[in-house]
Amino acid sequence: MKLQFFKYQGTGNDFIMIDNRQLFFPKENTQLIEKLCDRRFGIGADGLILLENDDKTDFKMIYFNSDGNESSMCGNGGRCIVAFAKQLGVITNNTQFIATDGLHHATINDKQTVSLQMKDVDEVKIESDYVFMNTGSPHHVTLIDSLENYDVKTNGAKIRYSDLYGKVGSNVNFVKQLNDSHFAVRTYERGVEDETLSCGTGVTAVAIAMNALGKTNSREIDLDVQGGKLKVSFEKENQTYKKVHLIGPATFVFEGEIKL
Numbered sequence: 514m515k516l517q518f519f520k521y522q523g524t525g526n527d528f529i530m531i532d533n534r535q536l537f538f539p540k541e542n543t544q545l546i547e548k549l550c551d552r553r554f555g556i557g558a559d560g561l562i563l564l565e566n567d568d569k570t571d572f573k574m575i576y577f578n579s580d581g582n583e584s585s586m587c588g589n590g591g592r593c594i595v596a597f598a599k600q601l602g603v604i605t606n607n608t609q610f611i612a613t614d615g616l617h618h619a620t621i622n623d624k625q626t627v628s629l630q631m632k633d634v635d636e637v638k639i640e641s642d643y644v645f646m647n648t649g650s651p652h653h654v655t656l657i658d659s660l661e662n663y664d665v666k667t668n669g670a671k672i673r674y675s676d677l678y679g680k681v682g683s684n685v686n687f688v689k690q691l692n693d694s695h696f697a698v699r700t701y702e703r704g705v706e707d708e709t710l711s712c713g714t715g716v717t718a719v720a721i722a723m724n725a726l727g728k729t730n731s732r733e734i735d736l737d738v739q740g741g742k743l744k745v746s747f748e749k750e751n752q753t754y755k756k757v758h759l760i761g762p763a764t765f766v767f768e769g770e771i772k773l
Contacts, residue, residue, distance in 0.1 A: 514772070514773045515770045515771070515772055515773070516531070516538075516549075516770065516772075516773055517531075517768070517769075517770050518530065518531055518556060518768065518769060518770070518771060519531075519532075519597060519600070519765070519767075519768045520556065520558070520766040520767050520768065521593035521594075521596060521597060521763060521764060521765055521766060522593070522740075522763075522766055523589035523590070523592050523593050523711060523761060523762065523764070524589065524710065524711035524738050524740035524741035524742070524743055524761055524762065525709070525710025525738070525739060525740020525741060526559055526587075526589035526590070526709055526710055526711040526712065526713070526740060527557075527559055527766070528558050528559065528560050528561065528562050528587075528589075528593050529549055529550065529556055529558045529560075529561040529562070530562050530564065530593065530594065530597045531561065531562070531563050531564070532564055532601060533563040533564060533575075534564065534566050534572075536565065538563055540563070540575070540577075540583070542581075543580075543581030543582055544581060545581075545773065546561050546577045546581040547579065547580055547581035549561060549771070550577075550579035550581075551579075555771075556769075556771060558579060559578075559579055559702070559705050559709050560576060560577055560578050560579055560584070560587060560590055560704075560705075561576075561577045561579075562574060562575065562576050562577070562587075562590050562593070562594055562597075563575040563577075564598060564601070567610070567611050569611070570609050570611045571598065571603060571604050571608045571609060571610050572594075572598055572603055572604075572608075572610045572611075573610065573611050573612075574590070574591060574594050574610055574611070574612040574613075574617075575613075576590050576612070576613065578702075578703075578705060579705050580704050580705070580706070582704060583613075584613075584650070584704050585613055585614065585649060585650040585651070586612050586613055586614040586631075586632070586648075586649025586650050586714055587649075587650070587713060587714065588631060588648070588649065588712070588713020588714040588715075588716070588717055588759045589711055589712065589713035589759075589761075589763075590713070591617060591619070591629050591713065591759075592619070592627035592629050592759065592761060592763040593627075593763045594610070595619045595621050595627045595629065595763065596621060596625055596627060596763035596764075596765065597765075598610070599621055600765065604621075606620060606621055606622065607619075607620050608620075608621075612649075613649075614632050615632060617629060617630055617631070618630040621763070624762075625762055625763055625764060625765075626760065626761065626762055626763075627760070627761065627762070628758050628759070628760045629713075629758065629760075630756065630757065630758055631648055631649060631714070631717050631757040631758065631759055632648065632649050632757070633753055633754060633755050634646055634721055634753070634754040634757065635752065635753040635754075637721065637725045637752070637754075639725060639726065642655060643655040644718075644722035644725060644726065645683070646718055646721060646722065648714045648717040648718045648721070648757075649714045649717075650684055650714040650715075651678070651681070651682075651683040651684060652683065652684050652685075652686055652714060652715055652718035652719075653672055653673075653677075653683045653685045653686065654686045654688060654718055654719055654722040655685075655686070655687060656687075656688050656689070656690070656728075657687050657688070657689060658689070659689075660688070660689040660697055660699060663687055663699065665687060665699045665700070665701050665708040666701060666707055666708050668685075668687070668701075669685040669687070669700075669701020669708065670701065670706070672685045672701075673685055673701060673703050683703065684701065684702050684703055684712060684714070684715055685700065685701040686698055686699070686701075686712070686715045686716075686718060687699045687700075688719050688722075688723070690728055691737070693729055693730075693731065694733065694734055694735060695734070695735040695736075696719060696720075696723060696734065696735070696736055696737070697736075697737040697738075698712075698715065698716055698719050698736050698737065698738050699738070699739060700712035700715040700716075700738070702715075708739070709739075710738065710739040711738040711739065711740040711741065711743070712738070713743070713759050713761075716736040716738060716743050716745055716759070717757060717759050719734075719736060719745075720734035720736065720745035720747070721745075721747065721754050721757070724747075724749070724754075732746060732747055732748060732749065733746040734746075741761070741762065742761070743759065743760065743761040744760040744761065745758065745759055745760070746758045
């Protein structure tokens with residue numbers, strides 16, 4: 514069997530995209546998904562995403578981490594699947610689709626910049642040395658002084674596997690403030706079990722956390738990640754963050770076939 518695939522990346526967070534509207538892909542085969550994502554013996558990616566038909570929206574997004582397991586929402590993956598859906602002719606410049614965390618609206622312009630509406634966030638847990646919330650995926654956010662040389666993999670894994678989060682674990686974001694509305698972020702992602710060049714739900718959590726901590730009063734935050742630049746905007750109503758948008762590029766890399 515030959516599998517046609519498409520490769521996309523969003524600020525360095527890269528994904529294998531598969532048009533699964535005919536439901537041929539063996540979603541239960543975690544070993545196959547892990548092999549396809551392997552950077553030495555497969556195509557190589559941080560995750561694999563299936564685009565499927567949905568009765569009530571333009572399409573359904575199903576996301577798998579590179580370990581082969583179906584996972585929670587991926588923000589950069591959500592932006593990339595919008596660009597993929599446009600390439601397939603499923604949508605034009607506006608869309609609504611369903612993902613594991615619910616309904617998403619998005620727009621894409623001619624420069625392949627995608628603005629993806631994320632879920633509302635109504636619970637932000639603020640502790641003395643970190644902030645935790647769920648932006649479609651669970652995220653631990655902590656400020657540090659020296660981000661450039663920080664050992665994200667080692668320190669991120671310690672938090673991800675700590676008793677704080679148990680077997681489920683959490684993604685972990687390390688943040689440095691650059692100015693009143695500009696932050697640098699590095700993220701350890703569960704499921705990848707390493708630092709990734711970018712994490713969409715992670716920068717969304719960082720933007721909200723920095724506002725909740727009073728580090729910024731801005732409702733539009735610039736975020737530098739290892740793979741480029743992203744923007745997060747939101748509105749705040751009482752203690753709930755609404756109309757949260759993750760904004761940034763979604764880039765087609767290549768397409769091909771692989772023999773299974």
